[in-house]
Amino acid sequence: MSKLKNKVAVITGGNSGIGFGIAEAFRNEGAVGTITGRNKATLDRSVNALGNAFIGIEGDVTNIDDLENVFRKTADQFGKIDILVVNAGGIVDGVPMADIDNVTEENYDRYMNLNLKSAYFTVQKSLPHLNDGASIILIGSSAAHRAAPGMAIYAAAKAAIISLAKGLSLDLLPRKIRVNALSPGSIDTPVFEKIVPQQQLEQVKQLWIDITPVGRQGLPSDIGNAAVFLASDDSAFIVGTEILSDGGMTNISLMK
Helix, strand or coil, X not given: CCCCCCCEEEECCCCCHHHHHHHHHHHHCCCEEEEEECCHHHHHHHHHHCCCCEEEEXXXXXXXXXXXXXXXXXXXXXXXXXXXXXXXXXXXXXECCCCHHXXXXXXXXXXXXXXXXXXXXXXXXXXXXXXXXXXXXXXCCHHHHCCCCCCHHHHHHHHHHHHHHHHHHHHHHHHCCEEEEEEECCECCCHHHHHCCHHHHHHHHXXXXXXXXXXXXXXXXXXXXXXXXXXXXXHCCCCCCEEEECCCCCCCCCCC
């Protein structure tokens, strides 16, 4: 398995959940590089689990200095960067999703900073270190395509991510850098435990399964395999687009 042999990748938020699933898939295909996260203990465990194919660099993607540090250290360690996965995002710790009557300006800004602004500047700060011909993968969400209670801000940010894949691809065409979005559906990760009471966890997961045509939640490895495709030469003619990896939830109706 060597679709990414000799490739160097940076995966933000690669220390858990979907990001770690992507890092595992990349390692299995021969890539090395960096995973980032805010928790050193989690980073260390993830680096060990990856067999030291990846180094871990602490950092907050909403902090420009931290972003510059990640790319500088990666380039110093590996000499180049071929793949960037802009994965960090999601739920803001301590700030539950809510409907418009219950969102403060501060909460709005924190969600947009984490899920949109940080993605834009992650790409920008990578550019001095990114090889021409590199692949950039922006992690979107099927939430961008369908409304759900309390998720308007998050969904809007992810819809903007999908648009960014188009605009940034155009900006980076002279360097032959491809930018695409990869949008997961409901993926079985620890994030559910952050937002759902333990006694309701299995019930909520089943609700997602019930609206997913393939009849199961996705796994981080499902997103990892799709990311390998977008990172590899197999997708050389794919640019500025979105791949939905959501078990058919967005485009197939189960209504009878």
